[in-house]
Amino acid sequence: MQTLAAPVHSELVIRKSRFLGCVQPVPDRAAALEHVAALRNEHPGAAHVCWALMAGGHSAAHDDGEPGGTAGRPMLEVLRRQELDGVLATVVRYFGGVKLGAGGLVRAYTEAVAQALLQGQQVLMQRRARAACAVPYDLEGWLRRQLAAHGAQLLSARHADEVLVEFSAPENDMAALRERLDAAGQGRLHWARQD
Template identity: 65%
Template sequence: MPYTLPAPVHSELIIKKSRFWGCVESVPDRTAALARVAQWRAEHPSATHVCWALMAGGHSAAHDDGEPGGTAGRPMLEVLRHQDLQGVLATVVRYYGGTPLGAGGLVRAYTDSVAQALLKAEKIPVVRHQTLRCVLPYALEGWLRGELDAHGARLLEVAHGEGVSATLRVPASHAAALVQRINDAGQGKVVWLGAPEDVDG
């Protein structure tokens, strides 16, 4: 099961006079991750490197920011993958201390920066949700509103026309049971609009 973080966690390492500031935090998407990295750069204008790794499904990425290829971003990404994190950005800001660390030393430093931060992290499961849309008879609107809590669902939008058009957000693991309950109550009078859409969070 994938996890995310409810709050940012930080680390600070000093290795051969180089200072490594690490931060691991949840982000909604790649755009937000890049904006956060830009913010780190602005906060640390004299830093030698601002390396980062984003674990976000098909949008995952890693960046060495001038460090030798594969010594920073990729090892950071592997820590996130090993911890089964999703929708999470790891950033490490390095101030060079004058002593080269070598490729192995860099990999260890960036890996440890992320791992040390995560030692303090609370991890919470990522709950997959689905968006369901249906039109049901007016007589069922009150019943539906009362039924949602039992399935962990929320009514996102409702419109009144020939019937009640409802947009629901429900944990994916509860979606089939809720659809069945609505169909049973509607006795063939509920119309489903489109396929369920998966959303994170």
């Protein structure tokens, strides 16, 4: 499966409506929904913020008030045809006062995503593994720096008697990362689980 190396954008004006497209890599649905919420805040005057998601083999699409099936699903079909995963497509529409009709909307949303993808670099998607460990409070900062330095993504940190840190890393790198952390942590890390 392929994903995108970085976010890509497009801007179309069709019969006075402005369509701002973006396709970007995302790790999961939660991150996608956070991005959509941020877009709504960024564009309070927009009529619609439509989106489509392919992540982990799961898909979702949302028309955000456009007639059913005229925005999210066509955007999702573009992602499927490109065989992409781990990506979120969004299109912010500023209504220009001229109705486009169902066919016009499908073409506009499809084109906004397709135009953005023309600029994108597709890369092989890396499978990620998850792990969790507990560390004393005085090692939390060190552990966060180690994870960042080795390409791991911090998923959560819960503070109790110790700090329980959950993270993900490229599957091929997880065993070596655990060994490095064990050696540098001098027995003060306690592994909770590894998926």
